[in-house]
Amino acid sequence: MQDLRISLLDRCNFRCPYCMPEAEFNEDYQFLTRNERLTHDEIFRVASIAVRLGVTKLRITGGEPLLDKKVVSLISRLSALEGLEDLALTTNGVLLAPIADKLSDAGLHRVTISLDSVDKQVFKVMSGNRGDLDKVWEGIAAAEKAGLSPIKINVVVQRGVNDHNILETLERFRGTRHIVRLIEFMDVGNRNGWSIDKVVASKDVLELIQARWPVRSVDKNYPGEVARRYQYLDGKGEIGFISSVTEPFCGSCSRARLSADGTLFTCLFATQGTSLRDTLRDGSADEVIVDILTRIWANREDRYSELRELDSDERPLMNKIEMYRMGG
Numbered sequence: 001m002q003d004l005r006i007s008l009l010d011r012c013n014f015r016c017p018y019c020m021p022e023a024e025f026n027e028d029y030q031f032l033t034r035n036e037r038l039t040h041d042e043i044f045r046v047a048s049i050a051v052r053l054g055v056t057k058l059r060i061t062g063g064e065p066l067l068d069k070k071v072v073s074l075i076s077r078l079s080a081l082e083g084l085e086d087l088a089l090t091t092n093g094v095l096l097a098p099i100a101d102k103l104s105d106a107g108l109h110r111v112t113i114s115l116d117s118v119d120k121q122v123f124k125v126m127s128g129n130r131g132d133l134d135k136v137w138e139g140i141a142a143a144e145k146a147g148l149s150p151i152k153i154n155v156v157v158q159r160g161v162n163d164h165n166i167l168e169t170l171e172r173f174r175g176t177r178h179i180v181r182l183i184e185f186m187d188v189g190n191r192n193g194w195s196i197d198k199v200v201a202s203k204d205v206l207e208l209i210q211a212r213w214p215v216r217s218v219d220k221n222y223p224g225e226v227a228r229r230y231q232y233l234d235g236k237g238e239i240g241f242i243s244s245v246t247e248p249f250c251g252s253c254s255r256a257r258l259s260a261d262g263t264l265f266t267c268l269f270a271t272q273g274t275s276l277r278d279t280l281r282d283g284s285a286d287e288v289i290v291d292i293l294t295r296i297w298a299n300r301e302d303r304y305s306e307l308r309e310l311d312s313d314e315r316p317l318m319n320k321i322e323m324y325r326m327g328g
């Protein structure tokens with residue numbers, strides 16, 4: 001395990017239909033209570049043990065991590081961990097502008113900002129009518145000024161929703177040094193109405209881009225990187241593709257995810273994880289947690305993306321965990 005993603009909370013100020021559709025996540029929905037969520041001390045303890053065990057990359061995510069009012073102090077504790085090489089945060093960007101400087105001063109290295117379309121109307125729909133695109137632009141500008149780079153921009157591509165203006169979105173970022181990552185709409189969870197015909201395969205998106213701005217493929221930054229990288233031949237920057245539907249990358253995956261309620265998952269498409277919460281709360285020594293983490297990683301056999309390729313009667317029945325819970 002090299003890379004640990006930590007979901008701070010399961011709540012969000014957006015209702016992106018591919019992640020937390022409003023029809024399901026409304027006032028009747030039971031989000032985790034404060035007591036059910038890990039405290040920052042508990043999160044810090046798991047992270048520090050993981051780093052001791054060899055994790056070099058941490059990402060704070062959610063839900064929307066910037067809804068956590070104490071996120072800056074958690075970042076400053078995590079950034080001091082010896083051996084940590086990369087500390088990143090994924091956000092929808094709306095709350096970023098006022099705290100970008102503070103996050104940077106606290107030791108955050110970089111941010112990934114989700115922005116599915118630069119078209120106001122499309123953006124609005126894809127945020128479940130909650131997002132304010134101007135605020136996201138302010139967030140991106142503030143992150144750049146604060147040095148939280150390289151800034152990555154996550155774009156989930158959905159057929160019939162934002163695939164018609166991918167080029168427009170890319171154009172806005174060409175020459176800015178921000179790296180747009182085009183993500184295939186994934187069948188995480190069970191509530192987002194996923195079907196294969198809503199997925200636009202990365203190779204089709206690549207073809208569309210090649211026809212407008214020729215690109216060349218470039219090597220991975222590190223083994224286990226899930227995005228396939230390309231550079232524009234005219235020097236206007238880099239883009240990436242995350243194609244877990246059409247090109248599963250399970251074999252090289254080195255990620256684990258800690259959900260807001262303290263469950264550790266070794267696969268984004270997992271049906272079950274291992275809860276650390278009771279162990280964190282029953283006075284167990286760090287060695288017990290070291291043992292659990294080591295065992296979970298050694299025994300993992302998730303390869304859901306690959307299994308997806310099997311015929312439905314060969315595939316295990318799956319009740320997958322939602323993305324907002326597990327952390328994207």
Ligand code: SAM
Binds near residue numbers: 019063090187
């Ligand atoms: N709220 C923050 C945000 O949106 O950046 C962080 C959490 S969000 C779950 C992390 C990433 O997961 C986002 O970039 C989002 O677009 C992506 N995501 C959520 N549901 C997805 C899905 N069904 N397929 C592909 N990506 C998804």
Ligand code: SF4
Binds near residue numbers: 015020092114
């Ligand atoms: Fe919220 Fe991020 Fe999920 Fe959108 S993708 S609903 S912003 S957690």
